[in-house]
Amino acid sequence: MTRQRRVLLEILDQSDAHLDARTLCERAQKKIDIDRATVYRTLELLKQKGLIDELDLMHLHGEMHYFEARTGSEHFHLACYGCGKITEVEDGMFERLKKHVALHEGFKVQTARLEIGGYCRACTAQHKKKSRV
Amino acid sequence: MTRQRRVLLEILDQSDAHLDARTLCERAQKKIDIDRATVYRTLELLKQKGLIDELDLMHLHGEMHYFEARTGSEHFHLACYGCGKITEVEDGMFERLKKHVALHEGFKVQTARLEIGGYCRACTAQHKKKSRV
DNA sequence: GCTTACTTGCGAATGAGTCGCAACTTTAGA
DNA sequence: TCTAAAGTTGCGACTCATTCGCAAGTAAGC
Numbered sequence: 001m002t003r004q005r006r007v008l009l010e011i012l013d014q015s016d017a018h019l020d021a022r023t024l025c026e027r028a029q030k031k032i033d034i035d036r037a038t039v040y041r042t043l044e045l046l047k048q049k050g051l052i053d054e055l056d057l058m059h060l061h062g063e064m065h066y067f068e069a070r071t072g073s074e075h076f077h078l079a080c081y082g083c084g085k086i087t088e089v090e091d092g093m094f095e096r097l098k099k100h101v102a103l104h105e106g107f108k109v110q111t112a113r114l115e116i117g118g119y120c121r122a123c124t125a126q127h128k129k130k131s132r133v
Numbered sequence: 134m135t136r137q138r139r140v141l142l143e144i145l146d147q148s149d150a151h152l153d154a155r156t157l158c159e160r161a162q163k164k165i166d167i168d169r170a171t172v173y174r175t176l177e178l179l180k181q182k183g184l185i186d187e188l189d190l191m192h193l194h195g196e197m198h199y200f201e202a203r204t205g206s207e208h209f210h211l212a213c214y215g216c217g218k219i220t221e222v223e224d225g226m227f228e229r230l231k232k233h234v235a236l237h238e239g240f241k242v243q244t245a246r247l248e249i250g251g252y253c254r255a256c257t258a259q260h261k262k263k264s265r266v
Numbered sequence: 267g268c269t270t271a272c273t274t275g276c277g278a279a280t281g282a283g284t285c286g287c288a289a290c291t292t293t294a295g296a
Numbered sequence: 297t298c299t300a301a302a303g304t305t306g307c308g309a310c311t312c313a314t315t316c317g318c319a320a321g322t323a324a325g326c
Contacts, residue, residue: 002291002304021282035306040283056189058244059180063198063282063314078240087240093233097226098249105222106254107211111191114247116231121239135273135323154313168275173314196283196313267326274321280314290305296298 004034008042009069012052018066018086043067050110058117060084076114082123137167141175142202145185151199151219176200183243191250193217207231209247215256 011027012019019027025039046052047067055066058079076094078087094114102109119127144160145152152160158172179185180200188199191212209227211220227247235242252260 004305033306036282037284037307038305041304054192058246059187065196078234078238080240081243087238089234089238091234091237093230097224097230097247100226101211101222101224101249104224105211105220106257107213107220107249108252108257109249110214110251112247112249113191114230114245116234116240116242116245118243119241124239124241137274166275169313170276170315171274174273269326270324272321272323274319276318276320277316279316282311282313284311285309287307288305289307290303292303293301295300 003032004028004038005042005045007031007034008039009046009051012046012067012069015068018055018057018068020064020066024067053111053113055113055115057086058115060086060117074112077116078120079115079117080120080123081117082119082126085120087120136165137161137171138175138178140164140167141172142179142184145179145200145202148201151188151190151201153197153199157200186244186246188246188248190219191248193219193250207245209249211253212248212250213253213256214250215252215259218253220253 007028008024011024011031015027021039021043024043025034025036028034028039043052043054047054050070052067052069055068055077056064057066057077058081060079060081061084073090074095075088075090078089079085080087094112098109098112101107140161141157144157144164148160154172154176157176158167158169161167161172176185176187180187183203185200185202188201188210189197190199190210191214193212193214194217206223207228208221208223211222212218213220227245231242231245234240
């Protein structure tokens, strides 16, 4: 566990938003001297260890990938095509679905990622209002 | 609707595997003269129209992205970290989860993507056998 | 057939991510 | 504490997917 790795994990843990590699790198460089390559290598490592998850959030902003620290709670993401907002949802049904798949398919689940793209409540309302005019 | 677009859709429709941009491009070039840029532009277009889905299959093979034509049936993907096999699963529970989210979060679902990484039945068995030795 | 709007191919540019290697840290053992 | 081995980092160069601008080509409606 080196200084570089500690700082990266710290940033990921504390960040409430989802960071892409570049942003993570920039933030880390404000704190210590760290190279791009190290950031990528560390992300790869943390991913393998299961400490972080990689997302793409329905490619709302191009082909970019995002990372988030794994907390105890399992959640999934809603991405609004209208306003771009990302919402995290915790719902027991997601857990049940995973268990269900494990059982029915004989699959040992390590990581599950559910991402849903569409329109949030606010944007749907907006849209309806507009089309009424 | 140009020749290029027709060919690309045709390949995606017919392919049973998941194609990345490069492979799709290579296959298309066997049939007609078509440029890389056109392939990317068309993929973007088809994605927006909701005719294809973009997947990353848990980054089993690096940061590559895959595309598949949208069929009527909704399914999700299991990616085996052991043997690399991708399995498609159709399960009513997935549909129910989407409806549930739509209702509870007031979210208008357009696209939902569920990808699960772990170990398939065969690889799990193999692993157990090995660790017994 | 003609015109307008859209698409394509090309070549160049961008930029994320990777690699090899020498220098530096960490760790554990003497 | 000192030392050696193993693992990690920074650097610079490199690869390669993806994007862009623009001129030429094509589709669709009149």
